[in-house]
Amino acid sequence: MLDNPGSDRIKGVSRLNQKDARTESGLFLLDGPQGLKELSRRPGLAHEIFLTELAAERYFDELSTLESAGVEITLVSERVMAKLSQTTTPQGVVAVVSQIDTSxxxxxxxxxxxxxxxxxxxxxxxxxxxxxxxxxxxxxxxxxxxxxxxxxxxxxxxxxxxxxxxxxxxxxxxxxxxxxxxxxxxxxxxxxxxxxxxxxxxxxxxxxxxxxxxxxxxxxxxxxxxxxxxxxxxxxxxxxxxxxxxxxxxxxxxxxxxxxxxxxx
Known part of the structure; x- marks a missing residue:
């Protein structure tokens, strides 16, 4: 489990809350369980899923589908989730996803x-x-x-x-x-x-x-x-x-x- 919100890895992911990092990487953050459910139908979009232990238990079926499709699943502490989500009440799930706009x-x-x-x-x-x-x-x-x-x-x-x-x-x-x-x-x-x-x-x-x-x-x-x-x-x-x-x-x-x-x- 990742427990240090100040680690380089977490800092790198949390930078996707900023527009310049999203533009450079072609990625964005999808926050919350509804996004997780949608990604279980389109796993090719997901690069990595960060979850708390409680969320991992709650959304076991969706995670199983994503993991079977080769998506990396990472457990994190509540402190790390707060860093990634940057909301007042994080819902315990943040996904790193490919940008999907079209021409x-x-x-x-x-x-x-x-x-x-x-x-x-x-x-x-x-x-x-x-x-x-x-x-x-x-x-x-x-x-x-x-x-x-x-x-x-x-x-x-x-x-x-x-x-x-x-x-x-x-x-x-x-x-x-x-x-x-x-x-x-x-x-x-x-x-x-x-x-x-x-x-x-x-x-x-x-x-x-x-x-x-x-x-x-x-x-x-x-x-x-x-x-x-x-x-x-x-x-x-x-x-x-x-x-x-x-x-x-x-x-x-x-x-x-x-x-x-x-x-x-």
Whole structure:
């Protein structure tokens, strides 16, 4: 068992909590038991699993599958887990995983029908929750435009609750490149804006392949991207709230599309 959080090995792994180390290595940290369950279905992504003794007992079946696939399993103390996880209450499992983002051309070659575009979204918790909502709504792709949060940010990864392994995503794409490629792939591009038309008027159009653009938590979708969008869309506020949280608004829009696209299923 590894018991020294100050060892070179643990320091090296914990560096993956930093963007520069992730960029250099092509790896990221997947924290928590949900990620472990997902990796047991895709063991080729995992390089090493670090667990406490309690977690190893609890997730014996998943570990057996991963170990049989040749993944290295390492027991660590609670102190070491706290160093690796860097959360207030570590869940006892951290995996070192290969980065899995794809290229825009490869993603669009699959003819997606529902796409999320994040324009300068900076909060990792919000972005991770949106990716999770995209997974739940059956979205085919998430695009992180330039100046958005790193999709491998540890807080973002935790917020996806394993969905980061389900939905293809592309990162660091220029706005013009993304919008042009989406249109060429047959998608309409709707950007959220408080000044847009109500989503309640769009039901018939939402059956078509759609890319939803969600913007910065404070400033919304940038002027540049709004000008390129086919439509600006607003969510009506029926109560007294000033606005909706970004992730909540994204969930509503994605499910509005999902309901219409799956209405004939």
């Amino acid at each position: 825009l051309s490869e993603a669009l070659a699959t003819s997606p029908k529902l796409v999320v575009v994040l324009d300068q979204a900076r909060d990792p918790g919000n972005a991770g929750t949106i990716l999770r909502a995209a997974d739940a709504a059956g979205a085919d792709l998430v695009i992180f435009l330039q100046d958005s949060v790193d999709p491998y940010n540890p807080k973002l990864v935790r917020s996806t609750a394993g969905s980061i392994l389900h939905v293809p995503f592309v990162r660091d794409v220029a706005p013009g490149e993304a919008i042009s490629a989406l249109r060429a792939a047959g998608l309409q591009v709707y950007a959220t804006s408080a000044s847009g038309e109500s989503i309640t008027t769009l039901r018939s159009s939402l059956t078509s392949p759609t890319a939803w653009v969600f913007g910065n938590e404070a400033h919304g979708v940038s002027d540049q991207v709004q000008e390129m969008a086919d439509r600006l869309v607003a969510l009506p506020i029926y109560g007294q709230a000033e606005s909706l949280n970004l992730a909540t608004a994204a969930s509503v829009c994605l499910y509005a599309s999902a309901f219409e696209q799956h209405s004939q299923d």
